[in-house]
Amino acid sequence: QVQLVGSGGGVVQPGRSLRLSCAASGFTFSNYGMHWVRQAPGKGLEWVAVIWYDGSNKYYADSVKGRFTVSRDNSKNTLYLQMNSLRAEDTAVYYCARDVGIGVSDPDVWGQGTLVTVSS
Amino acid sequence: DVVLTQSPLSLPVTLGQPASISCRSSQSLVYSDGNTYLNWFQQRPGQSPRRLIYKVSNRDSGVPDRFSGSGSGTDFTLKISRVEAEDVGVYYCMQGTHWPPTFGQGTKVEIK
Numbered sequence: 001q002v003q004l005v006g007s008g009g010g011v012v013q014p015g016r017s018l019r020l021s022c023a024a025s026g027f028t029f030s031n032y033g034m035h036w037v038r039q040a041p042g043k044g045l046e047w048v049a050v051i052w053y054d055g056s057n058k059y060y061a062d063s064v065k066g067r068f069t070v071s072r073d074n075s076k077n078t079l080y081l082q083m084n085s086l087r088a089e090d091t092a093v094y095y096c097a098r099d100v101g102i103g104v105s106d107p108d109v110w111g112q113g114t115l116v117t118v119s120s
Numbered sequence: 121d122v123v124l125t126q127s128p129l130s131l132p133v134t135l136g137q138p139a140s141i142s143c144r145s146s147q148s149l150v151y152s153d154g155n156t157y158l159n160w161f162q163q164r165p166g167q168s169p170r171r172l173i174y175k176v177s178n179r180d181s182g183v184p185d186r187f188s189g190s191g192s193g194t195d196f197t198l199k200i201s202r203v204e205a206e207d208v209g210v211y212y213c214m215q216g217t218h219w220p221p222t223f224g225q226g227t228k229v230e231i232k
Contacts (some may be wrong), residue, residue, distance in 0.1 A: 001183065017185040035221075037169075045161075045212055061220055095168055104157045105216030108180070110168045 002026040004096050004111030011117045012086055022079040022111055022112030030054070030074040033099035035107050036081050038092035046092075049081065051100065064090075086118045122146055124213050126224035132232045139200040141227045143213035148193050157216035160189055160198045164209040164228075172211075173198065175213070205231060 022034070036048040039092040049060045049070040058070050069082040079096050093115050097107035123146040127218045134208045160173040171180050173189035176196060186201040200207055208231060213224040 005202050044210075044226045045214070047221045047223070050221075059219065101157065101216055103153075104151055104155075105214075105219075105221035106157055106159065106174065107214075107216075107221075108171050108174070110170070 002098065002109045002110060004098065006084075006094065006096055006114040007110040009094065009114035009116045011119060013120050014087060014118055016086055017082070018039065018086065018116060020081040020083070020094055020096075020114055020116070022081075023115055024077045024098070027098070029077040033045070033101070034072065034079045035097045035099055035105070036070060036079075037095045037107070037110075038090075039095070039113075040089075040092045043092075047105075050105065051079070070114045077119075083116070086116075088118050090116060092116060093119045121223050122218045124214050124215060124222055124224035126211075126213060129225060129227055131227055131229045133200075133203045133229060134232050136202050139203050139207075139229060141195070141198045141211055141213075141229075143191075143196045143224050145194040145196070145215060147218070149196075149215050150193065151168075153214050158189075158191070158196050159214045159216065160187075161212045161214060162207075162209055163212065164206075167209075168186060169212065177223065200229075203231070205230070212232065 003025045005023045011036045035050045051058045068087045071080045093113040095112040095113045100106050122190045125144045127142045133187045162167040177189045188199050212226050
């Protein structure tokens with residue numbers, strides 16, 4: 001079955017960096033775009049970034065643009081989110097999600113999420 | 121960015137009774153291909169979001185038929201015909217027609 005397993009979260013000081021990973025299985029990873037979506041504690045869902053199936057295009061929310069970088073390794077069926085210059089407001093559970101849209105955003109299956117806490 | 125406004129934000133429901141959640145968009149969600157990319161997600165306590173409905177009214181595999189979606193243009197509704205205990209959680213609408221994708225604030229469904 002389709003499965004997405006996130007990892008790499010933890011506690012990090014403001015201004016430092018962290019890299020999240022999302023391991024995909026149960027589908028042909030290289031055929032699908034992938035999203036990162038986050039959820040601050042007790043809050044709603046906020047879209048963070050998307051990467052095309054082949055990595056050719058990437059788009060970011062204004063709140064993370066210039067600090068976060070999404071990438072993928074299709075040979076390893078893995079999605080990444082490199083997070084630099086972290087701020088307290090980046091504290092959230094980060095979910096990866098598969099996209100089934102063409103020219104639109106249509107995330108269907110989501111991973112279990114990994115918690116990032118930015119605190120001194 | 122497209123703003124999605126959900127109402128109500130809190131919905132206490134009696135078991136076996138119907139429930140309805142509204143999602144209104146700040147602009148039309150009809151895409152150039154004629155489809156409307158408005159999805160509904162369920163997030164049970166402590167779990168990841170799960171897509172229930174895609175393109176306004178299509179149920180995902182395994183979703184009980186007590187869940188239904190309707191609407192067009194800028195006004196959309198998620199209905200639960202008879203609420204069960206497992207339906208407790210937060211429900212989000214999400215639009216994928218316009219960049220960036222955006223979510224509603226969420227509606228918390230609880231049992232009275």
